[in-house]
Amino acid sequence: MRGFRTAFEGQRIRHVTVNRPDLRWPFPLDLRERLEGQDVLSFHRRAKYILMRVGKGTSMMLHLGMSGRLLLGQSGMNTTPSKHEHLVLETENGARAGLVDPRRFGMVDLVATDQENAHRLLSGLGIEPLSESMTGPYLHSLMQSKRTPIKTALLDQRLIVGLGNIYVCEALFRSHIHPTRMAMSLSKREANSLAASIQAILTEAIASGGSSLRDYVQADGTKGGFQDLHLVYGRAGEACLKCGTGYPVSRITQAGRSTFYCTNCQK
Numbered sequence: 001m002r003g004f005r006t007a008f009e010g011q012r013i014r015h016v017t018v019n020r021p022d023l024r025w026p027f028p029l030d031l032r033e034r035l036e037g038q039d040v041l042s043f044h045r046r047a048k049y050i051l052m053r054v055g056k057g058t059s060m061m062l063h064l065g066m067s068g069r070l071l072l073g074q075s076g077m078n079t080t081p082s083k084h085e086h087l088v089l090e091t092e093n094g095a096r097a098g099l100v101d102p103r104r105f106g107m108v109d110l111v112a113t114d115q116e117n118a119h120r121l122l123s124g125l126g127i128e129p130l131s132e133s134m135t136g137p138y139l140h141s142l143m144q145s146k147r148t149p150i151k152t153a154l155l156d157q158r159l160i161v162g163l164g165n166i167y168v169c170e171a172l173f174r175s176h177i178h179p180t181r182m183a184m185s186l187s188k189r190e191a192n193s194l195a196a197s198i199q200a201i202l203t204e205a206i207a208s209g210g211s212s213l214r215d216y217v218q219a220d221g222t223k224g225g226f227q228d229l230h231l232v233y234g235r236a237g238e239a240c241l242k243c244g245t246g247y248p249v250s251r252i253t254q255a256g257r258s259t260f261y262c263t264n265c266q267k
């Protein structure tokens with residue numbers, strides 16, 4: 001979103017090209033006519049959704065799915081468009097954003113700006129992990145009634161949004177909490193530690209441009225660097241970086257997702 005904002009905020013949308021009818025869901029039929037000619041006023045993010053607010057009280061909502069990305073460039077420079085480029089936005093000053101999404105798990109929708117939070121995909125979402133409300137005591141209260149493993153609860157978007165599998169594994173490792181522990185068993189001290197770990201990890205990951213697994217790249221085409229800072233994620237069988245060779249990192253599956261942890265560090 002940061003790359004998109006830099007190129008588009010304050011500009012007027014000149015042209016919208018829709019190259020196929022749908023991604024995960026159909027593109028709005030009036031996408032083109034409601035965006036063309038409008039000024040891009042501001043950007044907002046909620047969970048993993050990007051909201052581009054334009055004139056006439058309209059917001060374009062965008063989710064990149066599993067493998068989607070925005071290719072930024074200049075109009076006219078894209079002589080060989082990607083076959084997976086499904087939507088192109090161009091501004092009057094020549095900025096160009098192409099939405100590339102080979103697996104088509106992404107989505108684009110339009111919503112009234114003053115009704116963003118009522119959108120069916122946003123209305124049930126939990127707390128933003130980097131917000132000031134995300135404190136240890138809040139996390140503790142959130143988990144008090146949850147009879148699910150803490151790992152699974154942290155991935156539940158109705159409780160906390162935008163924490164992916166990688167960052168949950170890393171946060172539990174840093175806070176020495178075993179991933180199969182019941183969420184409700186978290187002590188206040190552990191909740192304080194976990195809230196701090198979550199915020200520290202997300203802040204570090206954003207600063208390093210995210211984690212590039214397989215083909216994720218940032219809007220300028222460069223890879224993120226946080227994967228080099230993973231302490232447990234993707235390191236099954238390797239020595240724990242905290243406690244050494246006697247304790248290889250373990251991998252289990254929880255709710256269909258891989259969990260990486262150290263049996264010695266995490267209790």
Ligand SMILES: [Zn+2]
Pocket residue numbers: 240241242243244247262263264265266
């Ligand atoms: Zn360890």
